[in-house]
Structure formats: C-alpha cells, structure tokens
Amino acid sequence: MVTRRQLLHASLLIAAMLTTASAWAQHRMVMPPFLKPGDKVAVVSPSSTPSQKAVETGCETLRQWGYEPVVAPHVLSSWHGFAGTPYERTADLRWALADSTIRAIMCSRGGDGAVQVLQRIPLEEFRRQPKWIIGFSDITALHSATVQAGVMSIHGSMLHAIGSENGQDTVSVTLQRLLQGQMPRYVVPHHELDQTGRARGMLVGGNMSVFCGLAGSRYDFLNRANEGLILFIEDTDEAMTKVDRMLHLLEIRGILPRLKGIIVGQFTSYKKPENDFPDMYHMLHEYLKHYDFPVCYAFPVGHARLKNFPMIEGHQATLNVTDSCTILEF
DSSP states (O other): OOOHHHHHHHHHHHHHHHHHHHHHHHHHOOOOOOOOOTTTTEEESSSSSHHHHHHHHHHHHHHHHTEEEEETTTTOOOBBHHHHHHHHHHHHHHHHOOTTTTTEEEEEESSSSSSHHHTSTTTTHHHSSOEEEEGGGHHHHHHHHHHHTTTOOOOOOOOOHHHHHTTSSSSHHHHHHTTTTTTEEEEOOOOTTOOOOOEEEEEEEHHHHHHHHTSTTTTOGGGGGGEEEEEEEEEHHHHHHHHHHHHHHHHHHHHHGGGGGEEEEEESSSSOSSOOOHHHHHHHHHTTTTSSEEOSSOOOSSSSSEEEEEEEETTTTEEEEEEEEEEEEO
C-alpha cells in the first residue's frame, strides 16, 4: 500500500525532474534556419547612426546575394549620437525579431548604444522566432543576450563592410556562404606566442570592453562558463592598461580557469602605456601563459580591414593550436 508520504515524495521528485527539464530546454542552443534566395533581411541600427551611403551600398550587396533588405524606420535616425532614442531603436529590433517574414537581422554599424536596447527586450523574444543576428563591435551586447536566450548568432561584418567591396572580398564571401549553410573552417598561420593544445567547447566572444560591461547581468554569456567555453576577444582604441584590467576582471570572476581555450583577435589603434611590453599580445601572453589551455594569437577577427571573418556565437567548435598553424572548425 502506498503511503501519503511516498506519494508526496514521488510528486516532489516528478516536479524536480520537470524543473530540470525546463531549465535544460531554456539553455539548449538553437540554430536559426539558414537563408534561401528571396528571404527578407531586416536592417537595424541598435547603436550609432550609419551613413546613408553605407546603408545603400550594403543593401545593394544583400540584393546581389539574393536577399530582400527591409530597412527599419529608425536606421538613419539621430539622437545624441545614437540612431534614435532607446525606445525607437528597441522598437526596430523588436519588430525584426517578431516579424515572421524576416529571416535574418543585419546591423548597420556598431558604435555605442546597444546596451540601452537590451534592458527593454525580454530574453525570450530572441528565442521565440530564432533568426540570425549579424554584427560585431557594440553588437557584441546583442550576441551575448542572444546566447543567454539559447540562440546562435553571427559575429561578423555589417552593412558598411559588405558594401565597401561590393561583397566580393573573402570575408564577405565567407559570410554569404555561412548564411547559405556552409560552415566555415579557418586555418591561421602560427604565431610565436601561441600556446598549443586542442579544445572543444561553445564559442562565444567579441568586443572585450562590451561583454565585460555586461558582467554578471542576465545578458552575460560568460554566465555559461561552466558549460565549457572557447572565448574569442578583440578590441579597438583601448589602452593596454584597460585591457589588462578587463582580463583580470575575468580572472577575479573565476571565468579564466573554466575556459577551454582563448582566441586572441585583432587589437587595433590601442594606446601603449610606459611599460616593457612591446605590444598587446605580449602583455596578454604574460598572464595567459600560466593557464593550461590552448591560446591562439592574431586570429583574423575584430576591427581590422578584411580581417573580421564570421564567427558563430553559441556553436560548438574545435580549436586546435599546433606548432605550425591554428585550425578552428564548427
């Protein structure tokens, strides 16, 4: 005979199992559908205002790729240096996320301001109708939120970049093929500071100052560090001392010891302090050399012309750093 206590125990056990299953469903990564000819691509400006020429040339490239660009109402708006008020930029992004005819979202440019949009968009809206969000720099904030929502996104070129070379440069062609479903495989020349090794994990990253600014919030993809992450970092116009501080923030938070590997991308236009480090890479190496995971330097991602190859945020990747080259594959 089943006692009341046994029934209560069984019901609690079932409830715990359902809670665990629900939590797993929320964290499992979803890959948005790849694009087909004729699909609509929304153009939004969550950060700073782009030039009209950048929007026009970028949209023409999207048309050449076989897609129909749909420009949001406030793409060229201006408000204190941003592309419209926080509410206008939020409205554009929420429209693009909710419209079932939109298959991907390309940001016009980076700059500043994406963090203002985040707090006005519930995370579940990124997951309700999964679609590729494309951009980099300040758009790292959106990638971080999207990964936290359990959806993959593309850290890659925006309108001004794909339009500058009519979409014919290697970086743009790689992005075009990725949107069609061709997964990239990167082989990068060996750098003298590389730390050899092989790692498998979820790829996340982007602009270091942007994702460090989200530290500990519900939008921070580094909250998933226990799941095994490969982190890629890049930045521009930041002093070496500030990058030093951000790196140690990751250490203080306990993020670095839990990483599977690090990809060091392009650090451009940075200010050098009066110290003995010859460059940014040597400064980073001084600290990262003490960790037992592979580290690749000078990877072509970041604020460098024709050195910003698309990376799939939230996708499982294999990083293999050898004495001759580095291979990253999805």
